[in-house]
Amino acid sequence: xxxENKIIKWLLITLCAVFLTVMLILPLIYVVTTAFRDGVSAxxxxxxxxxxxxxxxxxxxxxxxxxxxxxxxxxxAAWTITKYRFKGKKIISALIDLPLTISPVIAGLIFxxxxxxxxxxxxxxxxxxxxxxxxxxxxxxxxIFVTFPFISREIIPVMTAAGTDEEEAAALMGAGxxxxxxxxTLPHIKWALLYGIVLCSARAMGEFGAVSVxxxxxxxxTNTMPLHIExxxxxxxxxxxxxxSSILVVMALIILITRNILEYYGKKSEExxxxxx
Amino acid sequence: MSEKKESYVELKNVNKSFGGFxxxxxxxxxxxxxxxxxxxxxxxxxxxxxxxMLAGLENxxxxxxxxxxxRVNDVKPxxxxxxxxxxxxALFRYKTVYExxxxxxxxxxxxxxxxxxxxxxxxxxxxxxxxxxxxxxxxSGGQRQRVAFARAxxxxxxxxxxxxxxxxxxxxxRKELRGWLRELINEVGITSIVVTHDQEEALELADEIILxxxxxxxxxxxxxxxxxxxxxxxAAAFLGDNSVIENISEFKGFEGIPGKAVIRPxxxxxxAQDESIEHAASVDDAVVSKVVFKGNIIELKLNIKxxxxxxxxxxxxKQVIQGENVKVFIRKVFEIDDTKASxxxxxxxxxxxxxxx
Amino acid sequence: MRFTRKNKSVIPGFGLxxxxxxxxxxxxxxxxxxSLVVYSSKMSFAGFIETVTKPRMLASYRVSFTTAFYASFxxxxxxxxxxxxxxxxxxPFKRFMDGIIELPFALPTxxxxxxxxxxxxxxxxxxxxxxxxxxxIAYTRLGITTALIFIGIPFxxxxxxxxxxxxxxxxxxxxxxxxxSGAQTFFKVILPEIVPSLVAGFTMAFARCLGEYGSVVFIxxxxxxxxxxxxxxxxxxxxxxxxxxxxxxxxxxxxxxFLILLINAVIQSRSSKIISGIG
Numbered sequence: 001x002x003x004e005n006k007i008i009k010w011l012l013i014t015l016c017a018v019f020l021t022v023m024l025i026l027p028l029i030y031v032v033t034t035a036f037r038d039g040v041s042a043x044x045x046x047x048x049x050x051x052x053x054x055x056x057x058x059x060x061x062x063x064x065x066x067x068x069x070x071x072x073x074x075x076x077a078a079w080t081i082t083k084y085r086f087k088g089k090k091i092i093s094a095l096i097d098l099p100l101t102i103s104p105v106i107a108g109l110i111f112x113x114x115x116x117x118x119x120x121x122x123x124x125x126x127x128x129x130x131x132x133x134x135x136x137x138x139x140x141x142x143x144i145f146v147t148f149p150f151i152s153r154e155i156i157p158v159m160t161a162a163g164t165d166e167e168e169a170a171a172l173m174g175a176g177x178x179x180x181x182x183x184x185t186l187p188h189i190k191w192a193l194l195y196g197i198v199l200c201s202a203r204a205m206g207e208f209g210a211v212s213v214x215x216x217x218x219x220x221x222t223n224t225m226p227l228h229i230e231x232x233x234x235x236x237x238x239x240x241x242x243x244x245s246s247i248l249v250v251m252a253l254i255i256l257i258t259r260n261i262l263e264y265y266g267k268k269s270e271e272x273x274x275x276x277x
Numbered sequence: 278m279s280e281k282k283e284s285y286v287e288l289k290n291v292n293k294s295f296g297g298f299x300x301x302x303x304x305x306x307x308x309x310x311x312x313x314x315x316x317x318x319x320x321x322x323x324x325x326x327x328x329x330m331l332a333g334l335e336n337x338x339x340x341x342x343x344x345x346x347x348r349v350n351d352v353k354p355x356x357x358x359x360x361x362x363x364x365x366x367a368l369f370r371y372k373t374v375y376e377x378x379x380x381x382x383x384x385x386x387x388x389x390x391x392x393x394x395x396x397x398x399x400x401x402x403x404x405x406x407x408x409x410x411x412x413x414x415x416x417s418g419g420q421r422q423r424v425a426f427a428r429a430x431x432x433x434x435x436x437x438x439x440x441x442x443x444x445x446x447x448x449x450x451r452k453e454l455r456g457w458l459r460e461l462i463n464e465v466g467i468t469s470i471v472v473t474h475d476q477e478e479a480l481e482l483a484d485e486i487i488l489x490x491x492x493x494x495x496x497x498x499x500x501x502x503x504x505x506x507x508x509x510x511x512a513a514a515f516l517g518d519n520s521v522i523e524n525i526s527e528f529k530g531f532e533g534i535p536g537k538a539v540i541r542p543x544x545x546x547x548x549a550q551d552e553s554i555e556h557a558a559s560v561d562d563a564v565v566s567k568v569v570f571k572g573n574i575i576e577l578k579l580n581i582k583x584x585x586x587x588x589x590x591x592x593x594x595k596q597v598i599q600g601e602n603v604k605v606f607i608r609k610v611f612e613i614d615d616t617k618a619s620x621x622x623x624x625x626x627x628x629x630x631x632x633x634x
Numbered sequence: 635m636r637f638t639r640k641n642k643s644v645i646p647g648f649g650l651x652x653x654x655x656x657x658x659x660x661x662x663x664x665x666x667x668x669s670l671v672v673y674s675s676k677m678s679f680a681g682f683i684e685t686v687t688k689p690r691m692l693a694s695y696r697v698s699f700t701t702a703f704y705a706s707f708x709x710x711x712x713x714x715x716x717x718x719x720x721x722x723x724x725x726p727f728k729r730f731m732d733g734i735i736e737l738p739f740a741l742p743t744x745x746x747x748x749x750x751x752x753x754x755x756x757x758x759x760x761x762x763x764x765x766x767x768x769x770x771i772a773y774t775r776l777g778i779t780t781a782l783i784f785i786g787i788p789f790x791x792x793x794x795x796x797x798x799x800x801x802x803x804x805x806x807x808x809x810x811x812x813x814x815s816g817a818q819t820f821f822k823v824i825l826p827e828i829v830p831s832l833v834a835g836f837t838m839a840f841a842r843c844l845g846e847y848g849s850v851v852f853i854x855x856x857x858x859x860x861x862x863x864x865x866x867x868x869x870x871x872x873x874x875x876x877x878x879x880x881x882x883x884x885x886x887x888x889x890x891x892f893l894i895l896l897i898n899a900v901i902q903s904r905s906s907k908i909i910s911g912i913g
Binding site for chain 1: 643644651656663666669712716723733739740743745746760852869877884
């Protein structure tokens, strides 16, 4: 019986190891080796290319804006949902989570319909000289949409578990919204919030479908890193495509490591608060 | 009425309902300055709702609430001058003992030196010296309660509210803390209201008990008054460890009393067969159906005229066993009907009722 | 008003936080989705039906559904095994194995797409092995399935893992004491416990795979009727500025996604009723 269990154990572990190696690790290795296939100088040349640099900067910009907006939104949404009782709460929660179930391509499409040529807003926008579609604002909007629930989803469970007693106690002592949030609530949700920010950045950086629909693929203007990869790849510039990809691979690994560290701290602080009870 | 003048906290014709559920029905309460009052009742009786309305956590649908002569219905909770000790204590988990107690003072933007002095004073008062830097999770239940208490009175509120302050503490520490809290409230001299479902707690702790049931105030009075002279069937049945008798007129000494009655164990004398009986003419026969050893006392379940009642015997007395025939003398009962309760003594006492408590 | 507060709370900031929440939610989610509804309400129903039932559309639904289903199924099995291994066994590099599960969330899908394509073409590192047996991966439905397996890995693992962690070892030991074999214990005792989380993980993965675009376009080959997925069709309609067709197909996909989630919600509420004993 014991022996049989041991055989099964190592069989299953091996199966998992092979599966993850082939599906996850091999692609990573492949990207990095291909990026340096033609030597370091070729890699540097590909990454230092004018359009490549512009796409990196654009991706950075989009990611930062997206994370700021979604953090701001996530905090207020989580606060509204967990700290008050009101009708329609379920509808709001469902609407916040909705983008998770919508294909990125459709996410792009709805912004195209809202701000594009067919929209009733279009004449006003052009009159005011605001360009959203095939421009950076559109990319930002689509990215915000795709990553919309990432932060609120992480902090809502933590805030629900913490309850409202501490906030009520602080409010009774006369503390205002800002004081309560920074002094009482924020320490609870710190790790979950950072965790959400990391997830949000990862997805924002790598979003392809939604951005692809709305960007118009203007080289040097509206191409993000993933779009730059597509363009170079389709031009059979594999070194260029994989060089850019390798930067994103490194970013992904950093994100994964940060994620694991944050998860560790989050669990630790959760365990400590459980001891509290 | 001089009593009215003195009232410090007052609820006048207060009503509150949640959806269709009436949590408070025409509540009238007067609380004197400096008193410790217990709001006692089973869960769902509306006692917590009263507390919440006082604190401003809930709004009364109608009626007036006064604290220190001011109508506070429309005063914001934080401006009511109330200290609240939450059932869960609601200590700030990420703040130390010192920071917890100092929080309210910091919000009031008090002078730094004053805060330091006041917090240290409070820490000394609640006996937590040396634990200033600890976090709530590093404290025992009793210590947490002390912090919650110190935090609640730090800003010198005019009224202290305590919501089931001992619910989260184990029985042994609970008794100790009860005495501590009573003393401390006396020392600080703050008007306090304790919500509790534990009658023992209310009886021991409070100057005055407000008994609630189904959203109404059943009876108000001193602990001994409430315990010894229940005015409603609920009050008679809720306090003490009671047996309800359907037809009291069948019992010796209570002939002619119609309807139901409540019997407390301490009203019952149990005599074993060979023991001398004080009022031999007024005893009933009973059979011991169960004997429970409770340490300092023996609890008996007695079968008497088709009803079961509870009685006590002292450990020092001769032991009775299950199935034994005993004689029972009932000194007193609370006669109850649908709306009121009244104390009835055994008719043997008629003329000299001085023995009764 | 729909959104009225049942009860005033002492915690300040309701107006502010509710206002900010609704404003951003409105601008990012509600208005854009409404414009989809408005736009599609202008189309005629007959036209809509005609568009979404063209043979090429039907073929794309079939490709999308079958590949998403196979991929989610593989992840259902592998996800269960992975969760089991990670919860029950100790072995070197376990932390690493656990930590890398989320890679598909962290790695941009386009990067995954081109890497998987190059690995699985017939002279790629992996494709070569399969080519021996005459199996082609890249530019076939098998390739699409591979990319979707990659995308869906974390879903089942992460939904089953916490449930498995909660199942008491004593519970299993009790079953074994009663004479159940290892396999019996798993299928009769553990499996019923994790079924709701399996369903949840499977449906989430399935919904995600149906909508996936980035990783698939590179590996699919995108041959009409053969390896063309539905999101790609939306994309190509958009590139032709045929917004009406794109919107019609999008509606079909949205309905499909909501149906999947609805099925999941029904199953979840049923099983939670069984567990809590309400029946």
